[in-house]
Amino acid sequence: MCAFDNRASIANYYLVVLCIIAVILVNEAIAGDSSSASSWAQGYTLILMSNKDISEANEARDYVISQGGAIAILSPPHVMLGWIPAGISDKLLGKNGIEFITQSPIDIRGLKYQDEQSIAFINFFNYVASGDMEKEREASATAKGEPLINDALPHPGINREDFERNLQQLGIESFSWNNSDEMTGTVAYALFFVESNGTKDTSQYDWTAVDQQNTINRASSGLSWWVNKAVDYGVTLSFTPRIYPYNGVAAQQGYEPITHFSTEDSLWINQIMDNLGYTSGDKFEKVTAFNSWLKIQYKTNWAFSVFIAYNPLGAPTKFKDSIPTCAYSYLGGPYVQMLFRNCNWGEAAFGTVLSHETGHVFWACDEYYDFQDNYGCTSCGACAADGPRPTIVNANCEYCNINSVPCMMRHNEDALCPQTPKHIGWCAAFKKIYSDLYNGGLAEPGELDLAQDGGFCWLDWNIILKLDSCGNIIWKRDVDSKYVFHSIAATSDGGCIASGYRELPDYPAPGGFIAKFNSSGNVTWKREYGHDSVPEDESLAVTETNNGNYVTAGFMWNPNSNSVNCCYECMLITAFNSPGNIIWRRSFNELLPVPDDQNPEPHCHGYNNSQAYAVAPTLDGGVIMISTGNLVLKLNASGGLLWRRKFIGVGELNSITQTKDGGYIIAGWIPGSGGSDFFIVKLDNFGNVIWKRSIGGTGWDKAHSIIPTSDGGYIVSGGSGSFDSQYGDILLVKLNSSGNISLSRIFEDSSDNDWGKVSLEQTLDGGYAIEEGYLLKLDSKGLFSGCELISPLLSITVPSFYVSAPALYVEATSLWIWAPSFVMSAPTMNVYSNSCPWPP
The missing domain is CATH 2.140.10.10 (Quinoprotein alcohol dehydrogenase-like superfamily)
Known part of the structure; x- marks a missing residue:
């Protein structure tokens, strides 16, 4: 069970033997509807689950997403928050441990889930659903803060030996330090409520339970904002939190951060990491190793950490630096450092500031520029040359673009410019053709x-x-x-x-x-x-x-x-x-x-x-x-x-990969009425057949690539002659976990490229990438914006x-x-x- 990490302290777990009513009336909205004047909070939905661990909760999240939902926050094992399509509550209830769905505030006193993290995120839901979040935003709307000066720090170098040593001490031998390359898929994050215990500095400011909950609310709001924007781009994104509260052992250390320079943050960060058992190297190796553990523990694509120092009313709103510094992060991670009240943005805007800093963690660049004091972005060229997308330019930078448009990475505005989504790895569907001018030809089908x-x-x-x-x-x-x-x-x-x-x-x-x-x-x-x-x-x-x-x-x-x-x-x-x-x-x-009389054992008959x-x-x-x-x-x-x-x-097997359950999925072709059909077979981990399918149209169809998808299904691609007189059309078929068709697409390809010999990958944003001498990227629904795609009529049988x-x-x-x-x-x-x- 995932709860607040109080370490040595005893968490307050109350089991209330009350049943949740399984049938309720809800008013549902389509996920991520940004067409109305209201905020992303429209249609925000609470889903409660009876799951017992992280894996079961992840499967429930993936199931909701496969049904058209978007999950902003998953707090395993019991709480999900996001948006679901209208009319599917009854379909979701009873599946993957889902037992309660609502868009209305609920009374937490009667719930059977009383672990602190579940309660914290149910409180956040009530904050949204009750309208309190919108009221707080309206009350603070006139308080626009100054630009966050020097808040995007260069990506730090990491000593790999120290990084690996930290994880090996925990018994982890297989790991990656690429923890925040793009804001897609699933992201684990840790919120550390940094608390001074007075052993180094005099403890002047002590977190309260109310302000901790308020900060969780605002942080969750800031991350839900990103998920809502991702929906508009056809990107799958979901955040999984880990809370380290102020009264837990992990967040306790000797320094009072607000009395220090921001460049001294290693004082408290190193102590916190030491508390968790990460003792090798400097703060960067320690936090990077912790993020890798977080990613492994929660089975996510990415992970990062946020350290939050307390500075209530009466305390400074900035660190001691000569240049005003309150919130900052490192491009590409590993962490964000923030205050409860960040400069003159006020505590109510914590979520907005976190949205901005999270953009930096995933390689988004600043776009503001102050001409009077000469700080901010200074180039419209590539701004993250050492990142995973070094060719993406920063064309919305105010310094060189007099027509710069509103953007979260400019002045924390409720918008995204065309460049920021590319910085963080959000790419609309595209087709790119690579011409080799050295030999004057286009690319051939490769891999x-x-x-x-x-x-x-x-x-x-x-x-x-x-x-x-x-x-x-x-x-x-x-x-x-x-x-x-x-x-x-x-x-x-x-x-x-x-x-x-x-x-x-x-x-x-x-x-x-x-x-x-x-x-x-x-x-x-x-x-x-x-x-x-x-x-x-x-x-x-x-x-x-x-x-x-x-x-x-x-x-x-x-x-x-x-x-x-x-x-x-x-x-x-x-x-x-x-x-x-x-x-x-x-x-x-x-x-x-x-077998024959002279040699009953298997032996050669001719040469093969x-x-x-x-x-x-x-x-x-x-x-x-x-x-x-x-x-x-x-x-x-x-x-x-x-x-x-x-x-x-069977005609030919072409592709094989291992599945989540330890079995295998295979694709190829089998003789059929039109000459050949796609052939797909699911094996268990011992090679025994679980199910089998042949899929095709009226002509020849040959599968070349198959991969498991994040929702537990499979996507298969290959060539087809069933729907056009030209050879080489690309047929794409999505199957659910039982082998039934959930999506199909046909793409014309008159290039006659090797009978549809295509490579296929599911991208981290939930979309699909297809290669056949060019790169074709589709969104998570198999769509290409602005283009009418064909969903062909296919037959599906159980072959012999x-x-x-x-x-x-x-x-x-x-x-x-x-x-x-x-x-x-x-x-x-x-x-x-x-x-x-x-x-x-």
Whole structure:
């Protein structure tokens, strides 16, 4: 159960044995309706749940979102706040622990959930639903504060060893310090109500329970504002709080912050982090490690922290700095420092100031400029060159734009300019085409992989692009033409890894090739490898495993084919550690059963080719992969074969990935009435079939990519000839967790690109990215603003096939390996956009 973290103090948990009435009348509003003159509070809804833990609460949130709702605040395990579409309360009640929904204030005394954090956020809901929030805003509307001077500080450097040491002390070995790259998906945040215990400074100002609750109310208001704006952009966003109250052990320390300079904030922040067990490094390593823990604990995409010092009436409204300083944050995190009353904005505007500072945490830049005192933004160029979107300009900066428009990042205004959403990673649906002026052609269908920062690693033959979440190029690399890449994967350190082969004219040498690129696009290591001097080994797929290694899947030429090891081309699976050394390798080929009197055991009948061409990481540090012959193999972290399944009666398997429940989802095609249909099969973690589907129109349809979605369903894409005479149309189908269609789209593509060989990713904002020689971004509803998209009529059936577990020949083949030299350049690329998702 998530409650206030009072550590050594005893929390007040009251269990009142009262039942909540399950059926109520509510007046519901469409999520995020900003068309009326009232604020985002219109239609704000309280949902109470009987869930027992964070995971169950997260599933409930995802379910509400899948039904068209928007959840601003999730306080697990019992409270959700946000907006739901009209008329769906009855559908939600009883699902995923949801037992109560209202838009009217409620009496907390009769509730069975009396943990402090649940009560705090129910009180916040009452503050909104009663109209008290609107009254407070109206009363303080005339008090417009001054610009928040120097409040966007440069992103700090982090010592990785200290950062990792903090988490390892907690028993956490797998982590990322990219905690606030974009304001999308799910965000955990901690509110620290900093309290002095008088051990260093005289304690002058002590938080009260009333002012703490008021600050929670205003902070929640400021974050709900962002979620309401996100809805307008088709972005999924939800915040999950962790409260550290003033009377808990964690927030207690010896200093009275308001009597210090802002540059001394390490005094209280370090003590608070020490209280929580983060003792290595400086405040930046400690808070970054804490945020990573917060992200892991609440299973969110991102996390940040807010430290709030108390300065009631009678106390200064600024720190002791010569330049007025009251609230500030670091671009890209890890934290925000604020006061109860920030400069002359007043306590009622706390939420507005937090909205502004939260923008900075997610890389939004200041847009105000004071010409008299010469402070604020000073350029309309790129303002966060070291961030995840270094090419986005700050065109609304007042210094260089006399037509600057109202924006939260300008003067804390209730609006967003066109630039701020791009700064924080909100991108409307787009189609971007990348033209390589070096060879004068457009990109061919390649491969796309979602990076942790919300951007992408994209591969096109021997050109590698690192893109931000809006499709802008961060860096580009053209590798020596004698190397051909087949596959690319984003890596946990912000870089990319690509694999393929070296072409035959460069005899004699191994043919397999892998190269690791860091976050700046520089090669950290590269390897050629193979088992023989004849270079017919190739890597067809690559992935990063959950334990930080890299695995390539492909094939090797086998000059020693015999009656048992009978493949001319055998599967070759190779694992590399993070420095690029081979740690294990396996060669597999299927033995074809031909029982006869002389040899009743499985053995070769002729010669077969086995190529592994799809690979994905699994939770245990191993991989799952597909090979020719529709064979699925599960390997553990050491390369040991755990199980295998052969799908007979299926045309071809093309894509596989692990699902949240530990099972697997596979997509490909199966013979159908129009020639072929999409084929989707769900397996459990032992490879047993749970359900299966064939989906298609009147012509051929072949699925190429499938991924799980955040709501527990699946999205699958591929090529279709069912709806147009041209080959290569893109068919996109969204399935729920049971395998039933919830959304479908068809996109014309007259380019005839490899029978709809497309890569597919769900973006962190809940939308979808599709690659087929261009990058197509759709919003979370599968829509492209301003364009009429087609939802095709599809048939769905339960196909027939059978599954076997064939005998395999397994060998730890010997390999040659070395680090080759090659030429690499940064090619000139022209990027242009189409208004609708059709090719030029």
